[in-house]
Amino acid sequence: MVVMNIFGMALDETSKAPILILKNEDETQALPIWIGAVEAMSISMALNNVPFPRPMTHDLLLSSIRALNGSIVRTDILEIREGTFFAELVLEQNGKEIRLDCRPSDAIAASVRAESPIFVANAVLESAGVSGEMLDKKIVHREDSGKWKDLLDSLDDTETKYKM
Known part of the structure; x- marks a missing residue:
C-alpha cells in the first residue's frame, strides 16, 4: 500500500x-x-474549508461515526x-477495526473531512497509475487548463479511465 495525497x-x-488526481x-x-x-464538489468543498x-x-457520515465513538482511520483503494x-x-x-465497502470518491470525501490518509494498493498503481513526471510535463497549472485535454487525449481509454 502506498500513501497518496490529493494533487x-x-x-x-x-x-x-471530474477526475480526481492522487499523487504519492x-x-x-x-x-x-x-x-x-x-463527489467532486464534496471533496473540493472540504479541501477548501x-x-x-x-x-x-x-x-453527516463523519458526525455519525463520531457520535458512535468511532473514527475514520484511512481510505484504502484496494483493486x-x-x-x-x-x-x-x-x-x-x-479498539476494533471496521472496514466499509464504498466508492473511492465517497471514502476520500469522508477522509478529507477526518484528515485521515489515503492508501492505494501497489497493484492498483501498477494497473492504473501514471508517472508523476509525465503528469507534470503535460499539466502545468490552472492557467494552462487547456493542456488537460492533451493529457487526457494521450491516455489510453481502456487502460486508465476507471469508474468510481
Whole structure:
C-alpha cells in the first residue's frame, strides 16, 4: 500500500466527468480516478474549508461515526475489477477495526473531512497509475487548463479511465 495525497482535480473534456488526481508522497506516481460531480464538489468543498449552514452527506457520515465513538482511520483503494475501483473506508471503534465497502470518491470525501490518509494498493498503481513526471510535463497549472485535454487525449481509454 502506498500513501497518496490529493494533487488536484480536472475535467475530462470528452465526458465532462471530474477526475480526481492522487499523487504519492514523492510525486513520482499519479492515479487519475474519474468520479461523479457531486463527489467532486464534496471533496473540493472540504479541501477548501467551505462552510455549509447544514451538514452535507459526507459531513453527516463523519458526525455519525463520531457520535458512535468511532473514527475514520484511512481510505484504502484496494483493486480494480472490470474498470471499476473498489475501496474501503477503515474505521476504528472501541479498539476494533471496521472496514466499509464504498466508492473511492465517497471514502476520500469522508477522509478529507477526518484528515485521515489515503492508501492505494501497489497493484492498483501498477494497473492504473501514471508517472508523476509525465503528469507534470503535460499539466502545468490552472492557467494552462487547456493542456488537460492533451493529457487526457494521450491516455489510453481502456487502460486508465476507471469508474468510481
